[in-house]
Amino acid sequence: xxxxxxxxxxxxxxxxxxxxxxxxxxxxxxxxxxxxxxxxxxxxxxxxxxxxxxxxxxxxxxxxxxxxxxxxxxxxxxxxxxxxxxxxxxxxxxxxxxxxxxxxxxxxxxxxxxxxxxxxxxxxxxxxxxxxxxxxxxxxxxxxxxxxxxxxxxxxxxxxxxxxxxxxxxxxxxxxxxxxxxxxxxxxxxx
Numbered sequence: 001x002x003x004x005x006x007x008x009x010x011x012x013x014x015x016x017x018x019x020x021x022x023x024x025x026x027x028x029x030x031x032x033x034x035x036x037x038x039x040x041x042x043x044x045x046x047x048x049x050x051x052x053x054x055x056x057x058x059x060x061x062x063x064x065x066x067x068x069x070x071x072x073x074x075x076x077x078x079x080x081x082x083x084x085x086x087x088x089x090x091x092x093x094x095x096x097x098x099x100x101x102x103x104x105x106x107x108x109x110x111x112x113x114x115x116x117x118x119x120x121x122x123x124x125x126x127x128x129x130x131x132x133x134x135x136x137x138x139x140x141x142x143x144x145x146x147x148x149x150x151x152x153x154x155x156x157x158x159x160x161x162x163x164x165x166x167x168x169x170x171x172x173x174x175x176x177x178x179x180x181x182x183x184x185x186x187x188x189x190x191x
Contacts, residue, residue, distance in 0.1 A: 006142050009142075010141070020070065021070055021112075022112045022115045023069060023070070023116075023141070024068070024069045024074060024097075024115070024116055024117065025067065025116075025118070026065065026066060026067035026068070026117075027118065028065050028066075028121075029066070030061045030063060031061060031062055031170075031180075032061040033060055033061070033171060033172060033176055034060075034169065034171055060081065062078045062079055062173060063078070063079040063085065064077075064078055064176075064180065065093060066157065067097050067100075069105065069108075071105070072184075072187065073184045073187070074100050074104055074105065076180065076184065077093070078173065078176060081173065085121070086123055087122070087123045087126035087128045091128050091132045094133070094136070098136055101114065113137065113138070113139065114137075114138040115141055116133060116138045116140050118140075161180075161183060
């Protein structure tokens with residue numbers, strides 16, 4: 001698939017049949033946080049003890065999964081530590097997303113229809129995922145492989161999120177959750 005042709009066809013489509021206000025896009029991002037575990041070391045008499053971080057326990061990371069549209073964030077979740085996305089989990093997430101869309105954007109379900117955009121990661125293109133999206137009646141937008149420049153999350157949402165994370169020090173998963181809630185709640189609709 002040629003990404004220039006796909007971009008051109010999407011642009012022409014939006015001119016004849018505006019679909020961008022029906023678009024829901026989503027992606028995943030690793031969020032890292034520090035979890036310092038220190039232990040005391042033995043020292044000679046008269047010298048202060050030194051604290052040393054245990055190797056391998058200083059960086060932790062969790063996966064943020066987020067879906068949004070032109071009105072804002074629809075749904076996001078942090079995966080449990082050590083969990084990665086597979087087809088089964090992604091289908092469960094899609095069920096939760098559909099429930100959120102029904103509550104937050106009923107006009108998409110009732111009248112216009114959802115145009116869904118995600119990248120070509122294996123869990124996103126699995127047969128189970130395709131069947132789930134077909135059962136929902138959601139159109140899946142074309143996306144050529146390995147084209148992060150076509151994923152709005154990369155150049156818009158995640159860049160802003162990364163800038164906000166650069167100014168804070170997160171020390172736990174709960175800190176991550178609190179920071180994300182605050183970050184998403186503070187974004188105006190026109191963001």
